[in-house]
Amino acid sequence: MSSEKACPDCEEVLEQMELQGTDVVETLSIVSKASDDGFLSSMRADEILTPVPYVCPNCRRTLLYAEK
Numbered sequence: 734m735s736s737e738k739a740c741p742d743c744e745e746v747l748e749q750m751e752l753q754g755t756d757v758v759e760t761l762s763i764v765s766k767a768s769d770d771g772f773l774s775s776m777r778a779d780e781i782l783t784p785v786p787y788v789c790p791n792c793r794r795t796l797l798y799a800e801k
């Protein structure tokens with residue numbers, strides 16, 4: 734199975750980008766809430782994920798993926 738991410742609209746392969754901007758953007762992170770349900774419930778409390786933007790070169794849709 735390919736590790737490339739595809740656009741859900743046009744199925745084009747997404748291009749990985751970098752977040753840039755102010756200090757607020759550079760410290761952006763995704764952490765789990767203190768909850769036993771939800772899609773991030775399997776994360777450990779000390780696990781912090783970084784949002785990584787991917788852009789479709791065809792339709793320009795931008796998606797953020799939570800990655801380590």
